Amino acid sequence: MQSKKALVTALIIPIVVLMLLTVHKKYQLTLGKEVQLRITGYDPRDLLAGHYLTYTVEYDVKNICANVKGKAPGYICLEPKRFHLKKPAACKLFIKGICNRNRFEGGIERFYVPESEAKRLDKDVRSDKGSIVVMVTPNGKAQIKELLIEGKSWRAK
């Protein structure tokens, strides 16, 4: 029979870790620099978290992930715009990601939306009306802050 202490520890660990994760994600949104990027895409469904838009982010950078076989780390410098396979030393603002078969994944390729809004937003994104606002930290971690349709928040119909 385990002690009561072990039970309490086992019960508290998930709650504390999930709270820390929430705080960390919230804190990340306050860090770094805000960037707006154009997107195009479609609407699948996640079994765990529901509807989301997935799209291609238009970085306006040439030769992204060119000649990369399989998966490998990649960096997109936003100022000046250029792709790197290694961490760019001279770049002021960059997004760290993974090259997956010539496609760059910066961890900002999905935006969760309510089921009722999914169709409308999917249509707008397909019509190239969409863009995302992301916060980019100095170490290249990008996190989505907002989805914009024709420059306005998707919530504003």
Place this chain on the structure above:
Amino acid sequence: MPRLEKKLQDWVSLEIISRDQARSILQHEEKTSSSSWIVYSFLILGAFTIGIGVISLIAANWQSISDVVKLGTDFFLLCGNAFWIYKSWDSGRRILLEVLLVLYLILCLASIGLISQIYHTGGKIYEALLLWSMITLGMALISKRSFSSFLWVSGFLIGLSTMLIDASFLQSLFGKNEIAVFMLLPLLSALFALLSQQFFSESRMMQAFIGWIFLTGICALVLLESSINIDNKTIYLSYLPTYIIAVLVAAGIFMSSSFQPSQRKILLWILALFLVSFHLPWLDIKSSVIYAGFTITILGLTAIYFANAKNQKVFQIFLFLIGLRFVVLYFQALGGLATTGLGLIASGVMIIGLVVCWNKYRNNLAQWAEEI
């Protein structure tokens, strides 16, 4: 229970047991296992359904509810559930405790989904499953029933296997070689089962990992046999982790005091044959009969192991699997015959013959295996 009553009546009429003994057996059985099992199963089903319901609510991503309210409600539910578990532990209500543990496990996974949804994290499903496995390990260890442990082990192994196939940092090692990953999974499960036996003997983790050894092992053999004619480029490096884990499992079998010498030998033979069967494509062997031979031998040795360990139920499951593989082999080798009337009659006779033989000799077979 009516079946037991009938048996007891028979034994009383044959004077094998007295009427008082029959009554005592009946009273004991009524108090224990079967009824609590039924209650437990339905309660687990209820908890599971509630958990899925919570996930569905999160998945709906209601626009009218603010993120703060969503997160607040989620943490309130988690804390409430945790408190209820604590209270159930105190009151000694084991079944309720287990049901609440299952609910807590699912709520933790749903919470990861919710955080992912609110902050639009582009994470992979294996990252969510591995995070969930890490934070809920303690809950799975506390559980004294199989379901919570099996749920945890399932989440952990699915997360791990998806990571092996999908993670970018493992691409140079596995390079999307699914066969190498499937070959590795039963061995990883075996290693974790041995570790659980050593360090968490009081929990049900070992049984859950053993269940997954056979699930993943059979899946691996099926995948291997179904990909005989596919010309995959062999990535030798992707087999390296399997060799390392196989050595560790072999060492674990040697060192574990819970196996008899004969059982150790059987397990090591199973391990060796399993490894060899995955190297047949390297020798360009494409005969389905040879692969089937390996599968049937592995299944046969596993059946013998369980008979030797006095586990009749699992022994019979493996005998059934051997029979099934024989039938599939017949259709693989002589499939054309099944399209003719005579071929169908021969197939039917063979199936009936196998069933009759199995029914007639299974007890003798079990006895022989037990005595090895």
